[in-house]
Amino acid sequence: MSRVRVPLSGLRAGLRELEVDEARYVRSVLRLREGDTFIVFDPEQVVQAEARVTSTPRGGVRCEVGEVTRAGRVPDVPAWLLLGVCKGDRFEWALREATALGVTDIVPTLCARSASSGTRADASRMGRWRKILVQGARQSGRGDVPTLHEVRGLREAVASVPGSLVRVCLWEGAAVSAGPWLRAGASGVALLVGPEGGIEVDEAGVAEASGFALGSLGPMILRTETAVIAALGAWQMGRERPSS
Structure with a gap:
């Protein structure tokens, strides 16, 4: 075929x-x-x-x-992405790649540094985002698409995550690597990735108070879409078990 x-x-x-x-x-x-x-x-x-x-x-x-x-290729564990709303092309790229990397739920999240245009989530914008998810499924061979939730503020977004998931906030100010937490989330994970400019200190505190571990992806400053790809790729690889 x-x-x-x-x-x-x-x-x-x-x-x-x-x-x-x-x-x-x-x-x-x-x-x-x-x-x-x-x-x-x-x-x-x-x-x-x-x-x-x-x-x-x-x-x-x-x-x-x-x-x-x-359809045969569908995610087998829950993976939530709380994605800081940023400039259109970067946000859409992140949506497409997150679909290919097995995310099951996406929550567009308004952060302090989100693009001002991102505060508007009209029907046309949500419709375009859903088309991007379908494109990601088509390109990757995936049989379904992630659930696209309504745009939420940060506090509402972090509170919406199921408590059974390992929750990780990717923050450049974190003192430890996100790696151990990503590996711990093999049976279900939720990632909070900020917009361009990152997550502010008080926002990291809000996430931590809601059960999110604070972890970094290394010493370099990454773009939003790069952080999404790096974190989800590491998470997927951590779920793999070597064959005997």
Whole structure:
């Protein structure tokens, strides 16, 4: 089966027509033609199927969807990301990479240094963020997408995390490495990552009072999206067990 993947909501077997954006991607980027096959997936239902292009009328794409099966690549443990709202491209990059690295819940979090435009979380912005999550799932082979929570202030965000998770606040002012806490969170973790400029001292105190351990990712100052990738990558590697 081709590894090319295209999202399709309400996935079911039979003749289907792709949405405008997906049709453009299939025709102009992938350059698929009649008879070519690809994978369609529905991240809401967590299912997928093989599809074959049957026609390309007026810039659209019609396809025959085969047997629908359960998607195989989905996270097996909870991983929450409290992500400080920052400039659009960096925030969206972090969303995409967090999806690929197995985050199950994302809470856009307003911090003292969040971009002023981030205080507005209208329907169009939330809709765009959800599309970014689907893109991350498509690119990584993931069968579902993280739950995207409403934008919250820092206090509300840290209070929303399930108490069963190991909670880590990534803070450059921390005296210890985040590594041991990330390894301890193999069965479930919550990460708080600040926006550009980082988390302020009093905000770190709020997180710590809510059960978050304060840990750093080393001596260098990292961008928000870099910190997300580094921390989640380390967490995923810490969950791996060497084969005997």
